[in-house]
Amino acid sequence: MAAERPRKRKRDQDEAIAKIKKGKEAKKKSAKKKKKHGSDDSDSDFDIMDLYKKAKKLPGQLENCELCEKRFTVTAYSKAGPNGGLLCTPCGKAMTKEAKATEKASKPVQRKGRRKLESNRLDGFTSRGARTLQQLCIEKLAKHAEDIDEFGEMPEAIMNRLSEIFSKKRAMNPTTFKLFLQPDREEVSIQESAYLETEDFDQIFAIVPGIKKLALRNCCQFKDVNVDYMIEKAKKLSDIQLLGANLVSDDKWTELFIARGPDLKSFKVEWLDAAFTDEVVQALVTFCPNLERLKLERCKHLGVEAIDAIARLENLQHLTLRFCKEVPRERLVNLIGNVGPNLETLCLENFVESDCEPTDVILEAIHTSCTNLSKFRFTENNVCTDEGYVNLFTDWSNPPLRYIDVNSTRDVDNANPDGPEEYTIGVGSAGFDAIMKHSGSNLQCINISSCRHIDHETFANIFDGEKQYPSLQEINLSFCPVVDTQVIAGIFRSCPKIQKVITFGCFEVKEVVVPRGVVLIGAPKAQDAIEQFGDVVMDFQKELQAEMAKAGGRIVPVRG
Template identity: 25%
Template sequence: MSRRNRGAGTTYVNNVRGPTSALTSFLNERGIRRANPAPRPPTPPPEEASTPAAQDGEEAEQTAQPTSRAARLSRGRAAALAAAATTTASTPGVTEEADKDNPDSDSDSSSDDGLIPIAVSTRAARAAAMAAARSRTRSAAASSNASPSSSATAAGSSSSPPVSKAKAAAKAKAAAAAEFASRKRARKSKGGSDDSDDGDDDGTNGEFQDITGLVSRSRFSHKERMPIRGNKIVFCSRCRARFTVKAGTVDEGSEMLCPTCAGETANGGVKQPIKATSPRSVTKRAKRRAQKVEVECQIPSLQDLCIRKIANCIEDVEAFGEIGAVSMDKICKIISRNRSLNSDTLQLFLDPRQTDLTLYDCTDVTADGLLSIAKFCPELQTLRLALCGRINDSVISYYSLHLTQLTSLSLMGPIVVTEDAYADLFRAIGPRFERFELKNASRFSDMAARVLCESCPNLQRLQFSDCMLMNDNWLDSIGNLTKLKSLTFSDPEVDKVTTEPMVKLLQTIGSGLVELSFKGCLDLEDAVLTEAIRPCCVRLDQLSIHGCEGFTTEGIRDLFQDWKLNRGMTQVDMESCVMFKDEALQALLEHSGSSLEELNIKGLDELSKETLMKLAECENLTVLDVSWCRGVDDEVIEKYLNGTNKLEKLVVWGNNRITECCPTRKGLRMVGRETDYIGQRFT
C-alpha cells in the first residue's frame, strides 16, 4: 500500500494500512468490533524439543500445514485448550503469581499474525492469560528439573490410553472449579457482591471493553440515575442545569448553584471538574427505597367484573333483567367504546318505564334502530345521542309525535337533518323544552334558531358547538330567552360571532346566567368582559374563555379587579390564552381565590413561578391543570400539596422541570409527569 494513501480515511487496526471502506466506517462509528481470537499456543522451550511429545507435535504441524488464517486460529485454540488441560492436571498447585518471574511472558504470548485485539471480554481474556501463564511456568519448571526418568515417564504418558486423558481432564476441571470457588470466597470476604465475577477487579464487571477503555451501555439503567433516599433535585439559578443536593441542606429562598458554577465562582472563573460518584457505593436496598412510589391499588369490585363480562359478551345476551340504571350506563359506555352498539344490541337498553337514555356511539345504529327508541320508550324525558350521523328527518318527526314528555334533547353529529324537521320538533315540544344541545350540525339555520327561541321560551340550557351556519343573527333570537341559566358558544366560524351583538345579548339575559362559555370564539374582544359580563353577569359561577385570543391581560384584570357584585367563581377555564400574564391570574385569585374549585390555565407559559405558587392559597381547589406552564417545578408542586388539602387531580403535561423527586400524597392523582412514563420504559 502506498504511503500517500495515509490520509483521513486510513485505519491502522490490526497493523493494516489503507483507506477504510464504508462498511468499516459504519461499524467503527457504532462501536461494533469483532471478537478477540484465542491466543496462540505457547512456544515450547528448547530443552523440550527433543522429548517424544514435542517431536510428535512437530510432526503433526508438518503434516497439517494449514494455509488459511481460519485454520491457524482453530489450530491455536485447540492446542491452547489441550496445553491448559494437561498442565493444570499435572501441577494443580501452581498459581498465577509465578508469571511475574517469567520475563519472556509477553514475547511468548504474542501472535505471529500481528493481530491487535479490538473487542475483548475481560473475563475470557483473563482466563486465557492465566492458562497461558500456568502453561509457560510449568513447562519451564519441568525443563529445568528434567531427568532421564522423567523423560521416560513423559514418553510413557504420551502413549497412555484415552482413559488416562479423560481422568486428567476431569482433574483439571475439578481444580479449576476449586480455584474459582476460592477466589469467590476471597472476594466475598472483602465485601464484594456475590453476583460479581472475575471482571469485577477492573471495574468492567465482565463486559466487553474496546481499546478506548469505554464500557458498553448494557449496564445503563434509568433506575441508577434515581436520587437516593431523601435527596432533592434542584436547578442551578445560573446555568439552569439540574443537580442533586442532600435532604435538609437547601435553604428556602437561597440561590442554588451547581458544582460547576460554584467551583467557578470560588476559583475566580476557573471551572473545577466534578467527581462522579460511583453507583456501586449505593446498596440495592437503598435504590429500591428511592424508586418506591405510592401507588393506589384499585381492585375492581365484583359488580364491575360482572359488568365487563357482560359487555364483552353482549352479542350473546338476550335480556338484562332487573338491573340498575347505573350498571346499564356502565355497560353502554363499554360497548360504545368497543363499537359494539348496533340496532340489535340497542334493544337491550330500551325499557317502557325508562325516562333517561344516553347512547354514547350511534355510528352503527341505523335509522330504524333510532326510530325504535320512541316506540319502546314513550315516557322519555331526557335523550342524548352521540355520533348520530344516520338520524334523518323521518326519525325527528317521529320523535316529535310520540315523545310527548321530552324536555331535554342532545344531538351530536346530525348532519342530514334539515331546518324544517328541527322547526317541526320545536313547535311540537313547545314550552316544556328546557334543554337543547347541538354539536356538529351543518343544516341548523337562522330559521330553525328563530323557531326555537319563539316556541320554547322556557329554555334554561342552550349549547351550540361547531355549527357551520352559526352567526350574529342567532344572538338576536336568543335574546328572547330570558330564563337561560347556561349559554355556550363553541368554535364558530371566523367573523361569524362578533363583539357588538354578544355585548347586546349579555346585557339582555346576563343577569340570570350561571354558566357562560366562549370556547374558540376568536373574534370576541375585551368589551365583552368589561361592558357586558362585569356589569350584568352578577350571578356568574362558571366561565370559560378557552382559546379566546382576542381577550387580553388588561381585560381580565379589569373584569375581576374590585368586582364586588359577583360572589366568586368556582370553575374558570383560560386554556390556550397564551398572551395572559401574571396580572390576569393575580386578579382572578384576589377575587375568587377562596371559592375556586376547578382551574385550567393550560398553555399560559408567560406566568412566573411566584405567581403560580400563589395557587396554593386556593383552599377549595380540587382540579388544577397547569400543563405547559414552564415555571412549574418540584418546589411549586410541594407548595400546592402543603396549601391545597382538597386537591384531587393535578395535570402537569409538558412541565419538564418536574423531576422524579417531585413529592406526592395519598389521594392525589398527578397526570402527565414525564418521569412516570420514562420509568415505565426501563422497568
C-alpha cells in the same frame, strides 16, 4: 421396529443438543485460555488459520452436520454451528430455540397493564387498591356484551356508565343497543351511535314512550323520518342532545320546535355542517321560549342573526356557544347584557376577531351583567388582556366560581411568541392572582393550559403551602413552561382535596413524589403510584410522646 424409530430420533436430538452446549463451553474455555496467555485478536485484522479453513458448502451440496454428523442437503437456511460448520434442520431448530430462551431470560420483566392504566388516567378514573364489586360486575358485562339478553332493573347511573364503557369498546351495535331500552326509563344516553342504523333510532321511541331526556353522540344516520317518529311517540321529551345529526333538514328542525313548544327545557347540538341555519335558531327561540339550557357548538352556518335571536331567551340559565364564523364583539356584549343576569353557566369558546385591536369590552359586560355564575369558560381568545381579567375578578359581585376554564387565552403571533411588550394578551400573572383571590375558596376545577404569561413567582406565591384551597380537586397546567417541581409540590400542600394534576409540556417537573390518591398526568419523570405517610407518622409520634408524658414515661414503644 416402528416403536424404536421415535426413540432413536429423540436420542439423536438429545445428543445434538448436548453437543451444542459442549461446543459453547469449549469455545468459552478457548477464549479464557487465549486471554490468560495474553493473546489479543484485535492486534491483527485476521487470523492466519482462517486461510486453511475449508470453504462452506453451497446450497444443493451434501454436508455432514457439525453436531450429529448426519448427512444432509445444504440450503440457504442452513444454520452455522458453534465451530463454523453447518447444522442439519433438527439441530438448527434446537440451537435457535435455545438462543431464544436465553434472550428471553435476559430481557427485563415489563409491567403489564401499563397502557390500560394510562388510558384510565386520561379518562379521569384514578381508583386505588382493589376494585369494588360494582366495578367488577360492570367490566364483566362489557366483556361479554354479545351474550347478554337483558340488564334487568338497574339505576340510571349504572346504565349510563355501561353505555360509556360499551361505546369506548366499540361494542354499541344494533344488537347490544337494545339492552339500554327499557319501557320504564326516562333517559336514554348513547355515547357512540356510529354503528346504529336509521331504523334503530325509531326503536328508542317505540320501546321507551315516556322518555324525557335523549342524548345521542355521533348519530350520523339520524334522519328526518326519525324526527317524525319522535314527534309522534315521545310526547314528554324535554331534553334533546344530538351530536353529528347532519341528515336532519332545516324544515324538520323547525317542525320539531313547533311540536315541542314550551315543553322543551334543554337543547344541545354539535358538529352540524349540512343544515341548522340562523333561521332555525330563530324558530327555536320563537316556539321554545322556556329553554333553560342551550348549547350550540361547531354549527357551520350560524352567525350574527343567531346571536341576536338567543339574546331574546329570558329563562336561559346555562349557555354554551362555539361558532365557526366571526361575530362582532358588539353583538356578544348585547347578548351578555340581556341573558347574563340569570346565567349560572357561561361558556364562550373561540370567539376571536381577525385584524382588530385588543379590547376588554366582553369581560366588562360579564363583570357588569353576570352575578350568579358558578361555571365560567372563556377559551381560545386573543383579544382580551391580562388587565381585563384583573378587572373582571376584582370586586366582582358574583359568588366564588366552582369551575373556571381560561385555557389558550394568549397572543397567537408566531413571529412574536411573547406577545406585545406594552401589555399582556390573555391570562397573565396578575389575572391568575385575581382569579384565585376571588374564587379560590370555592374552586373545584381550573384549567389554565397554555396561559404561558404566568410567571414562576406567581405560581410559587399562590401555591406556597400556607394558602389553602379546600375544594380544589383538579387543575390543568399544561404548556405553562415555568411550572416545575416546586410548584407541583406546593399544589399538593395547598390543596388538601386535590385528585388530578395535568402537566403536559411542563418539562421542569422532575422526580415528583405523588401523594396517595392523587394522579399526576403528563410529567415525563414523575414516579408512579407513590404513597406518602410522612405526616401520618409524625402525628402518631407526637401523640405517642404526649401519652408517654402523661404516664410518666412508663409507656415503652414497640417496633413494628
